[in-house]
Amino acid sequence: MPTKRVLTGITTTGTPHLGNYVGAIAPCIEASKEDRTESFLFLADYHALIKCQDPALVRQSSLEIAATWLALGLDTSKAVFYRQSDIPEIPELCWILSCQAAKGLMNRAHAYKAAVADNEAKSADPDFGVTMGLFNYPVLMAADILMFSATHVPVGKDQIQHIEMARDIASRFNHHYGELLVLPEAVVDQETEVLQGLDGRKMSKSYGNTIPLFDTEKKLKKSINKIKTNLLEPGEPKDPDTSPVFQIWSAFASASERDSMRKEFEQGIAWGEAKKRLFELIDDRIGPARARYEALLADPAIIEQELLAGAQKARAHATPLMQKIRKAVGIQSMA
Numbered sequence: 048m049p050t051k052r053v054l055t056g057i058t059t060t061g062t063p064h065l066g067n068y069v070g071a072i073a074p075c076i077e078a079s080k081e082d083r084t085e086s087f088l089f090l091a092d093y094h095a096l097i098k099c100q101d102p103a104l105v106r107q108s109s110l111e112i113a114a115t116w117l118a119l120g121l122d123t124s125k126a127v128f129y130r131q132s133d134i135p136e137i138p139e140l141c142w143i144l145s146c147q148a149a150k151g152l153m154n155r156a157h158a159y160k161a162a163v164a165d166n167e168a169k170s171a172d173p174d175f176g177v178t179m180g181l182f183n184y185p186v187l188m189a190a191d192i193l194m195f196s197a198t199h200v201p202v203g204k205d206q207i208q209h210i211e212m213a214r215d216i217a218s219r220f221n222h223h224y225g226e227l228l229v230l231p232e233a234v235v236d237q238e239t240e241v242l243q244g245l246d247g248r249k250m251s252k253s254y255g256n257t258i259p260l261f262d263t264e265k266k267l268k269k270s271i272n273k274i275k276t277n278l279l280e281p282g283e284p285k286d287p288d289t290s291p292v293f294q295i296w297s298a299f300a301s302a303s304e305r306d307s308m309r310k311e312f313e314q315g316i317a318w319g320e321a322k323k324r325l326f327e328l329i330d331d332r333i334g335p336a337r338a339r340y341e342a343l344l345a346d347p348a349i350i351e352q353e354l355l356a357g358a359q360k361a362r363a364h365a366t367p368l369m370q371k372i373r374k375a376v377g378i379q380s381m382a
Contacts, residue, residue: 050083054197056091059108060099065116065255068333069298070203076119078201079126085127087195087361088116090354093131093138097180098253105325111155113116117258118340119333120122127364131191136365138354141183141190146217148186148212156185157208177246183371187211194365196229203241205249208234219252223363224375227368242298242344247275258295261340264330271326299328352364 055075057067065220077084090112094104121128131137157180165174192200192213200210209233210233217228241249244256251257257268274291287293287309297305311321344349373379 051083051198052087052196053078053199053201054087054089054192054231055201056089056094056191056196057112058062058091059095059105061104061108061257063112063200063250064250064252064261065260065295065298065329066257067112067115067246068119068260069242074201076121078104079122079139087197088121088128088359089191090130090257091191094184095176097184100277110344110347110350113354114340114343117343117353118261118349120336123353125358126355127195127357127360129361130354132199133354133358134361134365135196136341136362136369137185137187137190139369140372141187143372144185144189144193144216144220145183147223148183148189148216151218152212152215155180155184155208157205158184162321172222176245185212186216192231193217193228194366194368195229195345195361196364198229199234200231200232204235205241207235224372227371227375235324243294244293245270245273245275247291260333261337264334267330268326271322271329271379274325276318279315279318281320282315284315285312287312292318292325294324296321296328299332304328 053075055071057063057071063072075086076090078084079088090109092105092109095108099105111126111132115121116128162177162181166173166175188209189212189362192210193216200213202210210231217230220228244250244254244367245258246254246256248254248256258267262270269358274295276292277285278292278294279285288314293312294310300308308316308321308324
């Protein structure tokens with residue numbers, strides 16, 4: 048019997064990048080192979096609508112992210128792999144949870160506070176450009192998690208708040224209606240930092256500083272060559288702990304490879320040589336999946352078939368719980 052249920056989603060607003068691979072995809076694929084773990088992995092396409100109003104981009108991103116999971120070896124017989132928008136119980140639960148979520152709690156959400164701070168810095172109305180999607184997205188995220196009784200949710204250190212909010216909302220619901228919702232735990236790998244992008248900030252589609260996962264070899268090499276470095280010359284010792292090049296190397300390398308490269312930095316490896324080796328390392332890790340990825344993009348019917356099969360499995364969990372929740376809140380047949 049499984050002892051934990053792990054849930055992870057990726058927002059469909061861009062091309063999958065190295066940060067997605069290191070932070071979510073690779074560890075979740077490995078976890079899905081464990082006998083005592085149930086894995087729920089999804090395309091967060093409703094979340095995409097919060098910040099992307101380009102339907103073609105949302106669709107293309109959904110296709111690319113799904114192809115990435117499958118190309119990298121996700122076994123869908125051992126994981127529930129689905130599209131968020133294929134599960135109607137999720138938005139229904141989102142509304143019910145929004146009737147329990149305190150506005151004060153939503154006011155403290157990092158994304159909303161950042162938007163308000165940015166507006167205030169520009170002397171604009173604090174809520175200028177803030178949609179209800181942005182304001183309420185922690186509730187939708189809570190619905191994603193609570194709908195499937197996830198016990199463990201892998202997140203970066205900057206996303207722990209999301210899980211805390213889900214727990215708070217679930218606790219309020221359970222207090223009013225009974226213990227129907229499982230309180231999730233955040234799983235943070237203390238050994239893994241948030242992957243840095245080309246400019247040294249967090250690798251994020253929002254910053255436009257990502258390195259696409261399945262670019263051609265030529266484009267991958269070009270992206271790696273753009274990673275920010277300092278002006279230290281070959282032979283001058285370099286600090287590996289402040290270098291995006293070394294940090295990305297560490298995310299893909301084995302322990303011995305990390306130790307070896309750390310010594311190379313301390314001995315003054317040239318930036319060009321370090322980037323050359325980084326390209327070779329990453330290409331060695333993900334190169335074999337590139338052809339499979341391209342084949343899947345060329346035949347999206349295969350991807351659609353996998354997602355629809357996953358939706359059936361997901362709804363087998365969601366529908367019974369939703370029936371209990373509807374009854375608990377008083378929404379049920381008059382018969």
